[in-house]
Amino acid sequence: MKKAIKLKNKKYVTFLYIPENESKTKTLRLAAWIPKFFVISLALIITYSVLYTVTYNNLKTKHVASLYKIESLTAVNQFQEKEIEKLEDDAKRVQTQLCENIAMLQELKEAVGINEESKTLVVTAGASNKVSGNSIPSIIKTCDTNYTDHIFEIKTSYVSLSKEAASQKSDINNSIGPIKDKLSYLKAKPSIKPVVGKITAVYGYRKNPFTNRGSEFHKGVDIGAKISTPVAVAADGVVTYAGWKSGYGNMVIVSHGYGFITVYAHNSSITAKVGDKVKRGQIISKVGNTGRSTAPHLHYEVKLNGKNVDPSRYF
Numbered sequence: 239m240k241k242a243i244k245l246k247n248k249k250y251v252t253f254l255y256i257p258e259n260e261s262k263t264k265t266l267r268l269a270a271w272i273p274k275f276f277v278i279s280l281a282l283i284i285t286y287s288v289l290y291t292v293t294y295n296n297l298k299t300k301h302v303a304s305l306y307k308i309e310s311l312t313a314v315n316q317f318q319e320k321e322i323e324k325l326e327d328d329a330k331r332v333q334t335q336l337c338e339n340i341a342m343l344q345e346l347k348e349a350v351g352i353n354e355e356s357k358t359l360v361v362t363a364g365a366s367n368k369v370s371g372n373s374i375p376s377i378i379k380t381c382d383t384n385y386t387d388h389i390f391e392i393k394t395s396y397v398s399l400s401k402e403a404a405s406q407k408s409d410i411n412n413s414i415g416p417i418k419d420k421l422s423y424l425k426a427k428p429s430i431k432p433v434v435g436k437i438t439a440v441y442g443y444r445k446n447p448f449t450n451r452g453s454e455f456h457k458g459v460d461i462g463a464k465i466s467t468p469v470a471v472a473a474d475g476v477v478t479y480a481g482w483k484s485g486y487g488n489m490v491i492v493s494h495g496y497g498f499i500t501v502y503a504h505n506s507s508i509t510a511k512v513g514d515k516v517k518r519g520q521i522i523s524k525v526g527n528t529g530r531s532t533a534p535h536l537h538y539e540v541k542l543n544g545k546n547v548d549p550s551r552y553f
């Protein structure tokens with residue numbers, strides 16, 4: 239009785255297979271939930287497969303894009319590393335150049351006699367350089383792998399170098415005027431012996447060379463030389479006198495500026511003319527024995543601001 243009730247409550251689905259030939263018909267009787275379960279499961283599998291395929295394709299596309307991006311970034315990174323190294327080399331070159339510039343400027347100033355005791359110059363290879371109280375920082379090391387710090391250091395170095403370059407430009411601009419003035423002064427200052435020969439009479443008081451008695455003031459120096467030995471002007475200037483003068487014989491006077499005047503006397507002949515612009519070393523006359531002279535020689539005088547001074551101070 240119980241079994242009969244159970245069968246009555248259960249639902250079944252019967253599949254009927256009818257072959258086309260005359261074979262026997264086949265039936266398959268299943269509980270009703272089995273086909274439902276099968277259909278639902280199939281739908282779930284298909285849905286999952288579709289979702290999986292779509293997601294997989296999306297991820298694959300993103301992955302390929304990421305790989306491409308990484309490749310591009312790697313190339314950019316490698317390029318930037320090379321650029322950074324190049325910048326470092328450039329910065330080092332600029333640093334070296336700046337140090338050399340200031341050293342040359344200092345050398346030039348010293349050469350023309352401009353001393354600036356207040357300013358110090360210390361140049362040491364590969365180390366920090368101190369110029370006029372400002373320091374040029376050492377350029378960062380290329381083995382540093384932290385590129386953010388690296389770039390920051392390069393920027394800092396460039397800022398320092400730019401400031402130093404600007405400071406040097408100002409230094410150079412401020413030095414050009416004094417250097418030109420000094421060079422102009424040095425060109426005007428008598429600084430060579432006009433004739434090659436021995437000094438036969440010095441500047442100052444001496445006995446009268448004709449009487450060998452008494453005392454007279456000798457306003458220049460006498461340089462003994464053979465007749466016709468070339469006489470060179472002692473500095474750049476303009477010839478203001480070229481001719482005979484009592485006592486001095488054939489005489490040349492050259493005005494140099496800055497208060498300097500030089501006198502060349504007892505010449506046998508004069509090659510310069512009044513108004514000639516002459517350069518140091520240029521031949522202006524030839525040694526002679528004209529005027530108040532006892533033997534062939536050049537009487538050479540130097541005047542500074544109207545007063546005779548010892549010419550031997552300007553050889």
Ligand SMILES: [Zn+2]
Nearest residue numbers: 458459460537
């Ligand atoms: Zn003399």
